[in-house]
Every structure is written in structure tokens, then in C-alpha cells.
Amino acid sequence: MESLLKRVQGIFEREVFLSEPKGLYEPIEYTLRLGGKRIRPVMLLAANQMFGGSMEQAEAAAVGIEVFHNFTLLHDDLMDQSPLRRGKPTVYRKWNGNTAILSGDTMFALAWRYMLKVEHPRLREILNCFNETAIEVCEGQQYDMDFERESETTIAEYMMMIRLKTAVLLAGALKIGALYAGAPDEDVDHLYEYGIHLGLAFQLQDDLLDAYGDVAVFGKQTGQDIRDNKKTYLILKALEVAPMQEREELKRWFATTDCNDDEKVASVLKIYAGLNIKEKVEEAIETEFESARRHLDAIRVEEARKRPLRELTEALLGRKK
Amino acid sequence: MESLLKRVQGIFEREVFLSEPKGLYEPIEYTLRLGGKRIRPVMLLAANQMFGGSMEQAEAAAVGIEVFHNFTLLHDDLMDQSPLRRGKPTVYRKWNGNTAILSGDTMFALAWRYMLKVEHPRLREILNCFNETAIEVCEGQQYDMDFERESETTIAEYMMMIRLKTAVLLAGALKIGALYAGAPDEDVDHLYEYGIHLGLAFQLQDDLLDAYGDVAVFGKQTGQDIRDNKKTYLILKALEVAPMQEREELKRWFATTDCNDDEKVASVLKIYAGLNIKEKVEEAIETEFESARRHLDAIRVEEARKRPLRELTEALLGRKK
Numbered sequence: 001m002e003s004l005l006k007r008v009q010g011i012f013e014r015e016v017f018l019s020e021p022k023g024l025y026e027p028i029e030y031t032l033r034l035g036g037k038r039i040r041p042v043m044l045l046a047a048n049q050m051f052g053g054s055m056e057q058a059e060a061a062a063v064g065i066e067v068f069h070n071f072t073l074l075h076d077d078l079m080d081q082s083p084l085r086r087g088k089p090t091v092y093r094k095w096n097g098n099t100a101i102l103s104g105d106t107m108f109a110l111a112w113r114y115m116l117k118v119e120h121p122r123l124r125e126i127l128n129c130f131n132e133t134a135i136e137v138c139e140g141q142q143y144d145m146d147f148e149r150e151s152e153t154t155i156a157e158y159m160m161m162i163r164l165k166t167a168v169l170l171a172g173a174l175k176i177g178a179l180y181a182g183a184p185d186e187d188v189d190h191l192y193e194y195g196i197h198l199g200l201a202f203q204l205q206d207d208l209l210d211a212y213g214d215v216a217v218f219g220k221q222t223g224q225d226i227r228d229n230k231k232t233y234l235i236l237k238a239l240e241v242a243p244m245q246e247r248e249e250l251k252r253w254f255a256t257t258d259c260n261d262d263e264k265v266a267s268v269l270k271i272y273a274g275l276n277i278k279e280k281v282e283e284a285i286e287t288e289f290e291s292a293r294r295h296l297d298a299i300r301v302e303e304a305r306k307r308p309l310r311e312l313t314e315a316l317l318g319r320k321k
Numbered sequence: 322m323e324s325l326l327k328r329v330q331g332i333f334e335r336e337v338f339l340s341e342p343k344g345l346y347e348p349i350e351y352t353l354r355l356g357g358k359r360i361r362p363v364m365l366l367a368a369n370q371m372f373g374g375s376m377e378q379a380e381a382a383a384v385g386i387e388v389f390h391n392f393t394l395l396h397d398d399l400m401d402q403s404p405l406r407r408g409k410p411t412v413y414r415k416w417n418g419n420t421a422i423l424s425g426d427t428m429f430a431l432a433w434r435y436m437l438k439v440e441h442p443r444l445r446e447i448l449n450c451f452n453e454t455a456i457e458v459c460e461g462q463q464y465d466m467d468f469e470r471e472s473e474t475t476i477a478e479y480m481m482m483i484r485l486k487t488a489v490l491l492a493g494a495l496k497i498g499a500l501y502a503g504a505p506d507e508d509v510d511h512l513y514e515y516g517i518h519l520g521l522a523f524q525l526q527d528d529l530l531d532a533y534g535d536v537a538v539f540g541k542q543t544g545q546d547i548r549d550n551k552k553t554y555l556i557l558k559a560l561e562v563a564p565m566q567e568r569e570e571l572k573r574w575f576a577t578t579d580c581n582d583d584e585k586v587a588s589v590l591k592i593y594a595g596l597n598i599k600e601k602v603e604e605a606i607e608t609e610f611e612s613a614r615r616h617l618d619a620i621r622v623e624e625a626r627k628r629p630l631r632e633l634t635e636a637l638l639g640r641k642k
Contacts, residue, residue: 021460021464024460075423078422079419079422098400098466102400105396105425105426105459106456106459106460108430109455112433112452112455113452119445123444127437131437134433135430135431142342142423145344
């Protein structure tokens with residue numbers, strides 16, 4: 001896995017993103033040089049390798065997926081008014097809103113340029129997968145914004161939202177890597193479902209770590225989601241299982257912005273503890289993780305070829321624990 | 322031509338754009354139902370027909386081009402803070418900025434869904450043409466915003482900007498229509514250049530009509546560009562040819578926002594008259610129009626097949642005269 005990451009990082013270091021007009025391409029260059037874990041391109045190449053693909057063929061698509069992902073972050077940061085991304089000012093803060101819009105649009109088209117770079121017998125299928133994934137990611141972001149404004153969101157709705165917003169892009173990256181390698185349809189489907197459940201597990205773990213993560217490892221202040229009244233699996237689960245009194249108390253905290261933040265985090269965490277929320281979320285993660293594993297098991301390639309993806313899975317879910 | 326327009330309008334009436342989540346798709350439905358002249362899809366189908374294409378094959382691409390065009394309008398309206406589009410509130414006004422961003426992004430992906438609908442031996446070439454055009458349109462919008470903030474813009478820079486912002490999409494639509502019909506490369510190139518020069522002529526005429534158009538026909542107040550201090554071919558040409566005194570006077574008006582608008586328009590038009598700006602712009606339009614005609618002449622299909630495009634050209638440029 002390490003070697004795949006190095007390979008992806010190497011591509012991004014060599015690739016030239018700067019062009020004219022500067023006002024359009026400098027924010028793109030800035031965004032793509034911020035780094036990040038490059039999980040999606042690594043997954044795409046790992047899937048390609050698993051089915052004996054030539055990797056060089058799939059490289060352009062790996063870059064395309066990462067450029068697309070960064071385009072969504074760029075627009076999301078503007079919509080969510082997030083000041084920082086990977087510890088650096090977001091594009092709309094460093095430049096302005098219009099720049100974030102137009103440079104983002106251009107990144108979407110640049111992603112397509114990479115997707116179109118290599119001819120392939122199944123190219124139309126690959127491009128359809130990429131595009132339908134893109135549409136789903138947009139739908140996920142809309143549901144996310146809708147849910148933030150709604151008073152009642154169910155766990156089922158929340159899972160549907162994070163499936164669209166996060167999981168389908170992981171799954172799509174894996175599928176595209178497999179298609180480039182000419183994998184059989186049935187295996188492609190298992191790999192896709194593996195990606196979906198992995199993505200769900202990953203997002204639930206993100207929710208969990210916000211409340212219970214090791215600050216030193218996680219790199220963020222604990223309880224930020226609670227401070228921000230953000231809808232997560234934790235609060236939705238708590239509202240679902242809590243008796244009347246705790247439920248009302250949670251709702252009160254959740255509707256408050258002008259309060260002592262530390263008191264708020266402590267109070268909410270105390271209610272969570274009484275309801276065993278941490279354990280319930282860990283169970284949900286384990287369920288998704290198990291589903292992911294079963295789909296990986298079902299793929300008909302020799303076990304040795306699955307090792308890199310298994311490693312990656314454990315690393316992704318274990319790293320932060 | 323009328324029959325092609327009816328065909329395109331029919332497709333847009335039948336097509337269903339609404340889906341879930343409503344907050345994402347209602348603004349898309351709204352935008353695509355606002356109507357408009359549907360010039361680009363009509364051009365695409367006309368080009369297809371000229372080379373004996375089956376039209377049904379090219380229909381999805383025609384829809385794709387129009388959806389893409391409307392996506393750029395949606396984001397441009399937000400960036401330019403335009404309150405109205407075709408006499409109705411723009412999406413960011415009727416909903417909000419975030420909706421305009423995300424529904425726009427989704428429209429770009431929906432345009433791709435149409436572009437990917439039909440298999441074709443030259444599909445990758447068609448998709449590359451579509452995507453490179455999309456990138457150029459973004460670059461054109463960036464130059465447009467850059468030039469509005471710069472003090473000195475040359476005529477050459479302005480022509481480069483409107484080429485990217487307006488002309489390439491007309492040219493790209495024509496090229497895609499021709500590629501679907503299996504037209505020879507040389508003819509495709511001539512058709513593309515025809516589209517470029519037609520687009521340039523069309524934009525210059527738009528500039529001209531803002532100052533000299535018949536309000537009843539044009540449907541807009543005359544002199545709006547002068548009121549808005551907007552950079553157009555007219556003011557750039559005037560600054561280029563004016564003697565020192567008129568040049569300074571123009572620059573003064575151009576830097577003013579708090580003045581009597583009617584006095585400003587009258588004064589600027591008086592300077593234009595002294596410099597024969599109207600005639601100079603008409604000459605420039607005629608030059609582009611002639612280039613367009615020559616490229617259409619050079620295409621090796623029988624004259625009768627060119628008639629619809631010739632008609633459309635005259636209609637586009639004659640209608641508003």
C-alpha cells in the first residue's frame with residue numbers, strides 16, 4: 001500500500017496544474033498541492049492491481065478521481081463557510097467566493113480531462129460510473145445541507161446521506177480501477193459494495209472520533225460536532241434511544257449556540273455515556289466493517305492479491321482508534 | 322430551421338429534470354424550463370443534418386450542450402450578481418447562493434449524462450471536444466471578470482475573451498453535430514471556424530445593439546453597458562482611436578458611478594458619434610461574418626444542405642438589425 005501511495009504522490013508532484021489565466025489556475029494548483037491522504041486514487045490503483053491491471057492505464061483515472069474529490073471539497077468549503085482545509089486557508093477565504101466557484105467548475109472539467117485520457121474498450125461504462133457517482137455526491141451534499149436545517153432526521157436518512165456524500169466515491173474509485181483491469185461484472189459489484197460499506201464505516205468512525213478520539217492522533221479538538229450542533233450518527237442514535245427527559249435535554253443543548261461550550265460538551269457526553277452511545281456506534285461500525293469484509297471475501301481472486309486492500313482497510317479503520 | 326427549433330423545444334418539454342432531493346433538482350427544472358433561443362442545440366442538429374446524420378443519435382448531445390450552457394448561466398448569474406434571467410429571478414435570488422452552486426454543479430454532471438447516452442465510434446473525440454470547450458468557457462469567464470477589474474484591456478484581449486466565453490461553445494456544438502454524422506476532419510474544422518467567427522460576430526452585435534438597438538426589438542434599455550461601465554468592443558475601440566481629449570473624457574465617464582445616467586449615456590454616445598464607432602463596429606461584425614461565410618463555403622457538401630445554417634446565420638445577425 002505504501003508503494004501505491006508513493007506512486008500517487010509522485011504523479012501529483014510531477015503533474016502541472018498551472019495555466020492561463022492565472023486567476024483561475026492558481027487556486028487549482030494550490031488546492032491540489034495541499035496534499036491529503038489520496039485515499040481514492042490509491043484505492044483505484046489497488047483495485048486495478050488486484051485484478052492484474054497494468055496500472056499505467058488506470059493512472060490518469062486515479063488523478064481524475066482525486067481532482068474531482070478536491071473540486072467537491074472546494075465548493076463544499078464555500079457552501080459550509082469553512083475557513084480551513086488541511087490547516088491552510090480555504091480557496092474562498094484566500095481568494096474569494098467567485099474564484100472558488102469558477103476554479104471549482106474548472107477542476108470538475110479537469111477531472112474529466114484525466115478520465116478521457118486513456119482509450120479503453122469499457123471506457124463508456126467507466127465514464128458513466130464516474131458521472132453517476134458525481135451526481136450522487138452532489139445529491140449527498142444537498143441532503144446534508146437539508147438535514148442540517150430539518151428538526152427530525154432518522155438514522156436511515158443519515159445513512160443514506162453519508163452513503164451518497166462519502167461512500168459512493170470510494171466505491172466508484174474501486175469500480176473504475178477494476179473496470180480498467182477487465183474484472184468480471186460480479187467481482188466488480190462485490191468490490192463496489194465493499195467500498196460502500198467501508199465508506200460508511202469510515203464516516204461513522206469520523207463521527208465517533210470527533211467525540212472520543214485522541215486529540216494528539218486525531219489532530220482536532222474533541223467535541224467540535226457537539227459545539228457546532230452538527231448532526232452525526234451519535235446525536236441521532238442518542239435521540240432515538242433516549243428516554244423522554246434525556247431526549248429533551250439533548251434537544252435543548254442541540255438548539256443552543258450561546259452557552260459555555262465546555263459545559264455543553266461535558267453534559268452531552270454524560271448523556272451519551274448513560275445511553276451507551278459509544279458502544280452503539282462501535283457496533284454499527286463493526287457491522288459495516290463486517291459487510292465490507294464479506295464482499296471482499298466473495299471476490300474470486302487469490303487471497304494474496306487481496307492483501308493490499310485488506311491492509312488499507314485495517315489501516316483506515318485502525319489508524320485512528 | 323423552424324422545424325429544428327420545434328424539435329429541440331419538444332425534447333425539452335418532454336424531458337423530466339425533476340428528481341430527489343427536491344432542493345437540488347427544482348432549481349434545475351426551473352432553469353431549463355425558462356426557455357431561451359436554444360441556439361446551440363439547434364446548431365448541433367443542423368450540423369448533423371448537413372452531413373446526413375440520423376439526428377436521433379445527436380439529440381442527446383444537443384440536450385447536453387444546452388444543459389451545459391444553462392449551467393454556465395446559472396453560475397455566471399451568481400458571480401455577476403444578476404437579479405434577472407429571461408425576465409425571471411435568477412436561481413441565487415429565488416433560492417440562495419449555495420443552491421445556485423450545487424444545482425449548477427449537478428447540471429454540469431447532468432450535461433455529461435446526456436453526452437454519454439449514445440454509443441458512437443468517435444465518442445471519445447466528441448467527449449474531448451465537449452470537455453475542452455467547457456474548460457475554455459470557464460477560462461473566458463475568468464478573463465471577463467479579470468478585464469472588468471483591469472484598467473487597460475486591448476481589443477485583441479477582448480476578442481480572445483469573447484472567443485472563449487461565447488464563440489467556442491457555438492463552434493463546439495457544430496463540431497459535435499458533425500462528428501456524430503461522421504463528417505470528414507477537414508469539413509469539421511471549417512465548420513468549427515465558421516462557428517467561431519459567427520460567435521464573435523454575434524457578440525460584437527450584442528455590444529452594438531446595447532448602444533444602438535431598437536428598444537422595442539431588443540427588449541432592453543439602450544445604453545445599459547455604458548451605465549454599468551461595462552467593457553465592450555465599443556468603448557475599447559473608442560479608447561483606441563480617440564484623440565487625447567475625448568479619451569480622457571471617456572475615461573472619466575467610465576470611472577463614474579454617481580452621475581446622471583441619461584446625461585452619461587448621451588455624452589458617451591456623442592463621443593462615439595464623433596469617432597464613427599458605430600460604423601467601425603459594423604465593419605468588425607462584417608469582417609467576422611465574412612470569415613464565417615467563407616468557412617461555410619469551403620465545406621464540401623452540396624449547397625442545398627448548407628441552406629439551413631445560412632438561414633440561421635442571417636436570422637441571428639439580421640433579426641436584431
